Amino acid sequence: MSDRVTIPTKLTRRANKVVRPRDAADVYAHPRSEFERLLDQAVLSHISTGYYAIAPMERLGDPRWRPDLAAAALGVGQADYGRDAVALMGITAARRHGALPRATGTAVVAVPKQRPVLHTNVGVVVFVKRDVSRLDLERVETELTAGWMTTPEQTALDIAARPKLGGIAESDAWSILRALARKIDWTVVEELARDQHRPGALARMKEVAVA
Structure with missing residues (x-):
């Protein structure tokens, strides 16, 4: 250096x-x-x-260093909206929960306002307008910041509701759901589905989990 x-x-x-x-x-x-x-x-x-x-x-001083995509996505969201208004979700949370074995070139983050996709030097960031205070969250630590991500239950429900979000194939979404189904509390999922008015996503989750 x-x-x-x-x-x-x-x-x-x-x-x-x-x-x-x-x-x-x-x-x-x-x-x-x-x-x-x-x-x-x-x-x-x-x-x-x-x-x-x-x-x-x-x-410091190493030009080869690049941040992790999920860390960058969370950091960008926090820079614009504050720590408690954003959360990693969808396939990005699924990756953190061990339900997606490979890294993807897209990160998904919940933010309070609609905004276009952000193309970065480490991948694509997809922003989803959500009221984070209504989501089921847990803490996450990244190399750039600490913040929030959706729990396995919330993540599964979100992926069931929008299986292609983040550019993945529907078949990959079902694989993620099956992996998450092994670690979720179904009572919590049912409560979330009721509170968030997502009966269709819950039904899809149950169908995929037993397939």
Whole structure:
């Protein structure tokens, strides 16, 4: 790592390591130009227009480092809406729950507002408008931030409701549901389906689970 690599303590102590230039307005007089310097020093990794990831301390100065897609997706969502208004969901949560054996090039994140797909340097982020306070959630830790993701029960219900969300084949969605069915509490699923008005998704889950 070069001796020239420096980063203000205020940035390294951020809970969310995904930053936008305006997030550093109280650190730099001209954050955009300073971000360019930090990019050159491989202190930051460019995610997408307006979004950057702060490299872990052990990878500062390493131009090969790139953030994990799920971590980047959660971090982008938190940067725009705050920690408690976003959550990993769908196939991204399924991957974290061990129900999807392979990584995908798409991450799915619940946010409070409708917004287009975001193409990043590490994959595609699909945003789904959801009221996160109404979802069944659990904590998740990523290399960039800590936050929320849907529980196995909520994840299964969401995938049953929208099996192709995230660009996967329907057959892959059913495989995920069968994997999740082995670890979910069906009483919780039924309560969620009732509260979220998703009887069709519940019926589909049950049909796939016994197939």
